[in-house]
Amino acid sequence: MSEEKKPKRQRKPPTKKVPMPEQDPMVRIKNFDEVALGYTPEQAIEEAKKCLQCRNPRCITGCPVEVPIKDFIHLIVEGDFMAAAAKIKETNSLPAICGRVCPQETQCEAKCVYGIRNEPIAIGRLERFVADYAREHGEELPEILPKNGKRVAVVGSGPAGLTCAGDLAKLGYEVTIFEAFHKPGGVLVYGIPEFRLPKEIVAKEVEYLKKLGVEIKCNYVIGKIRTVDQLLDEDGYDAVFLGTGAGAPNFMRIPGMNLVNVYSANEFLTRVNLMKAYKFPEYDTPVRVGNRVVVIGGGNVAMDAARTAKRLGAEEVYIVYRRSRKEMPARLEEVHHAEEEGIKFQLLTNPVEILGNDKGAVVGMTCVRMELGEPDESGRRRPIPIPNSEFVIDADTVIVAIGNSPNPIVTQTTPGLELTKWGTIVVDEETGRTSRPRIFAGGDIVTGAATVISAMGAGKRAARSIHEFLSKKE
Numbered sequence: 001m002s003e004e005k006k007p008k009r010q011r012k013p014p015t016k017k018v019p020m021p022e023q024d025p026m027v028r029i030k031n032f033d034e035v036a037l038g039y040t041p042e043q044a045i046e047e048a049k050k051c052l053q054c055r056n057p058r059c060i061t062g063c064p065v066e067v068p069i070k071d072f073i074h075l076i077v078e079g080d081f082m083a084a085a086a087k088i089k090e091t092n093s094l095p096a097i098c099g100r101v102c103p104q105e106t107q108c109e110a111k112c113v114y115g116i117r118n119e120p121i122a123i124g125r126l127e128r129f130v131a132d133y134a135r136e137h138g139e140e141l142p143e144i145l146p147k148n149g150k151r152v153a154v155v156g157s158g159p160a161g162l163t164c165a166g167d168l169a170k171l172g173y174e175v176t177i178f179e180a181f182h183k184p185g186g187v188l189v190y191g192i193p194e195f196r197l198p199k200e201i202v203a204k205e206v207e208y209l210k211k212l213g214v215e216i217k218c219n220y221v222i223g224k225i226r227t228v229d230q231l232l233d234e235d236g237y238d239a240v241f242l243g244t245g246a247g248a249p250n251f252m253r254i255p256g257m258n259l260v261n262v263y264s265a266n267e268f269l270t271r272v273n274l275m276k277a278y279k280f281p282e283y284d285t286p287v288r289v290g291n292r293v294v295v296i297g298g299g300n301v302a303m304d305a306a307r308t309a310k311r312l313g314a315e316e317v318y319i320v321y322r323r324s325r326k327e328m329p330a331r332l333e334e335v336h337h338a339e340e341e342g343i344k345f346q347l348l349t350n351p352v353e354i355l356g357n358d359k360g361a362v363v364g365m366t367c368v369r370m371e372l373g374e375p376d377e378s379g380r381r382r383p384i385p386i387p388n389s390e391f392v393i394d395a396d397t398v399i400v401a402i403g404n405s406p407n408p409i410v411t412q413t414t415p416g417l418e419l420t421k422w423g424t425i426v427v428d429e430e431t432g433r434t435s436r437p438r439i440f441a442g443g444d445i446v447t448g449a450a451t452v453i454s455a456m457g458a459g460k461r462a463a464r465s466i467h468e469f470l471s472k473k474e
Helices: 041-048 069-077 081-088 095-101 123-136 159-170 199-211 228-233 265-273 300-311 332-340 452-472
Strands: 151-155 174-178 215-217 239-242 262-264 292-296 316-321 344-347 349-356 362-375 381-385 391-394 397-400 439-441
Touching (some): 041 069, 069 081, 069 123, 095 123, 095 199, 095 452, 159 174, 159 199, 159 239, 159 452, 199 215, 228 239, 265 300, 265 397, 292 391, 300 332, 316 349, 362 397, 439 452
Parallel strands (some): 151 174, 151 239, 174 215, 239 439, 262 397, 292 316, 292 397, 316 344
Antiparallel strands (some): 349 362, 362 391
């Protein structure tokens, strides 16, 4: 008699992340308050308990700043949120920022073993939770090594510069950041909208670095007030880190780009974010968007510009992107939020001319339909115009969000610095060393416009390299 077959054990259905509480879309399009509201302690613990505590956690290999993810999540399960925040800050000086804007879905969460059958652990949401909790409950400073007598100048206070400065300060260096704008933070304050990254959060993270001993000089344009060589040869700095970003906007070479109410996304977002145009007339920086706004581009900056225009009162906002949704470089979360807020997507569409009236003001944009051909050097399928497919979108304002290039002011005043044909600085990727001794670089000035976390990773690698270099000089 054959043995009875044992019934197959039923596998549990895949789990999803604990949902992030959010403002209702129809409410948030009328304000600039943060969209995501953050986990409660109960939600954070519930999410953290799913972590498998892998013996060899892969998630850490996906983190450019090497956060000990497994350890901080274990501390959340224990309910020790302050210790969890301290654990993150061992390697990441800006966790409240990373928890909000880092693309975890393509980095740490993409490597999560739990995510093979389920949605991965919400690492970014947990990082944000403990960072906010610690800030609100008076976190202590980490151990700082005694001053070693060495001085480092950091040019630019964006994510690369802030990270490099924080890491060097903890190692005992006297660090000075030189920032061209009137507020520190770089792209974190001028580029990312309040509803995604409240500026109070950035200010608190900067304040934390000051407590570590970092000095910040604003309204200080290196390349004009002082050159890099003067910092090294006359002002007594032992090394310089260049983290000046990519702040010069790119435009399309089509007719009509010089019409009134054609903005670069860079200018548009800077006016709104850094200069508080959304609080006009309390702040004297008006931005007129009209009723119909077209944003050219498909990245996070395009989503930011479109969602900002909606909040400024535009009735219709279009994203015009020449490829399909699959190729869009924006985070899925940002695309989802934009759709929830009523942003309309014109995909496989490319502008060919911006139309104006006799006063030079924008009235519309002529576009052509596209189809996808063979992949280009980026790996994405190349868009090809469809003959006789032109059509016009009515518009009062056009915002161009097709990327940025480095401002040449520092590189042009630093002889001997090797550059690429795009004006970015050539470095050793592992160390951030440039062609000039004692000069290091990282972030968008090296890579072109990229993510906040990749810039932070470059700042961390450069800090490590500067420390090794100056330690050997003793």
